[in-house]
Amino acid sequence: MTTLQTGLGERLISNDVNGKAFTELPIIDLTALSSPNLEDRKALAAEIQAACVDVGFFYIKNHGIAEEVLSTAFAQAREFFDQPLDKKMLVDLHKGDSFKGYAPLMGEQVDPASRGDVHESFDLGSDDQALGEGKKTGNLWPPAEDLPAFRPALESAWDSIMALGKRLFPLIALSLNLEEDYFAKYLTNPGSVMRVLSYPPQFGEVDLKEIGIGAHSDYECFTLLCQHGDVQALQVLNAAGDWVQAPPIPGTIVVNLGDQLQRWTNGVYKSTIHRAINRTGKERMSMPFFFGTDYDTLLEVLPSCISPERPAMYEPIIAGKWVEQRLAETYIKVDPVTGEKI
Ligand SMILES: O=C(O)CCC(=O)C(=O)O
Numbered sequence: 001m002t003t004l005q006t007g008l009g010e011r012l013i014s015n016d017v018n019g020k021a022f023t024e025l026p027i028i029d030l031t032a033l034s035s036p037n038l039e040d041r042k043a044l045a046a047e048i049q050a051a052c053v054d055v056g057f058f059y060i061k062n063h064g065i066a067e068e069v070l071s072t073a074f075a076q077a078r079e080f081f082d083q084p085l086d087k088k089m090l091v092d093l094h095k096g097d098s099f100k101g102y103a104p105l106m107g108e109q110v111d112p113a114s115r116g117d118v119h120e121s122f123d124l125g126s127d128d129q130a131l132g133e134g135k136k137t138g139n140l141w142p143p144a145e146d147l148p149a150f151r152p153a154l155e156s157a158w159d160s161i162m163a164l165g166k167r168l169f170p171l172i173a174l175s176l177n178l179e180e181d182y183f184a185k186y187l188t189n190p191g192s193v194m195r196v197l198s199y200p201p202q203f204g205e206v207d208l209k210e211i212g213i214g215a216h217s218d219y220e221c222f223t224l225l226c227q228h229g230d231v232q233a234l235q236v237l238n239a240a241g242d243w244v245q246a247p248p249i250p251g252t253i254v255v256n257l258g259d260q261l262q263r264w265t266n267g268v269y270k271s272t273i274h275r276a277i278n279r280t281g282k283e284r285m286s287m288p289f290f291f292g293t294d295y296d297t298l299l300e301v302l303p304s305c306i307s308p309e310r311p312a313m314y315e316p317i318i319a320g321k322w323v324e325q326r327l328a329e330t331y332i333k334v335d336p337v338t339g340e341k342i
């Protein structure tokens with residue numbers, strides 16, 4: 001079986017678990033999420049279940065987030081990224097200890113087989129969230145005199161997407177035949193992260209060791225990914241080893257499952273490998289929001305996902321430690337004198 005080097009180490013090309021050779025991503029209408037009728041919500045949960053088992057990726061529409069909140073955040077992100085490098089490095093992610101702030105082009109490497117990711121990023125989280133053992137610093141914001149509207153725009157997007165994510169957990173619980181509030185006890189102070197990414201267009205021969213974001217799976221429970229404009233770059237790996245394009249669709253947000261839910265569900269739900277390559281000739285931006293659980297949640301395979309044919313495949317892990325370890329492997333620090341990775 002073919003293997004692929006990813007941020008998770010060597011992975012079978014079929015994502016460890018049997019997904020489908022899907023050729024497009026499902027689009028799920030979330031209107032029934034607000035229905036007072038449990039049967040309506042269960043019918044929606046059944047659609048979510050099929051998408052999580054077969055694909056691990058889907059679009060949502062009628063999600064309730066105002067388009068303007070997202071476009072304002074993207075406009076501010078563009079202003080931030082268009083600044084000179086020395087301004088952006090005022091909030092260099094390496095100045096703090098909890099992976100918040102700016103990382104320049106090639107400052108990250110989600111796929112250890114790559115030379116670095118061809119994107120710039122700015123990461124933020126909640127200042128009062130559990131930062132993890134010994135962590136002292138939270139968000140790093142650019143000076144308000146440089147970009148007065150940046151922080152309010154990103155915080156407003158954060159609030160809206162966080163609210164949507166909190167509404168999706170009960171749906172995921174229903175889709176796993178659990179009580180709707182099953183995950184609530186693990187979400188008192190969840191370790192979520194949002195980021196804006198800017199991918200310059202790449203020209204010439206495709207070199208898979210140097211692309212927008214290398215092949216990886218996400219680390220948390222699920223990701224809500226907003227794509228800006230009409231610039232195609234995201235690709236999703238199906239069980240046949242083919243990369244399926246996930247273009248921006250107006251009014252939708254992409255949802256993909258992460259490793260925490262794959263482990264919790266014993267691989268029944270897929271944390272599908274994806275990457276981004278921007279060959280469009282245009283600058284591309286995206287805004288992923290990663291939803292984790294409380295830092296100290298013990299992620300143990302759900303008993304309902306274990307059977308004689310499918311024994312538990314994963315050791316229990318502490319949710320926050322898992323993400324921290326994965327992040328520490330992701331960000332590259334370069335020695336300013338030698339230019340070597342340290
Ligand atoms: O920009 C994208 O479309 C994908 C970003 C992504 O996969 C990530 O940040 O984990």
Ligand SMILES: [Fe+2]
Binds near residue numbers: 216217218274
């Ligand atoms: Fe990702």
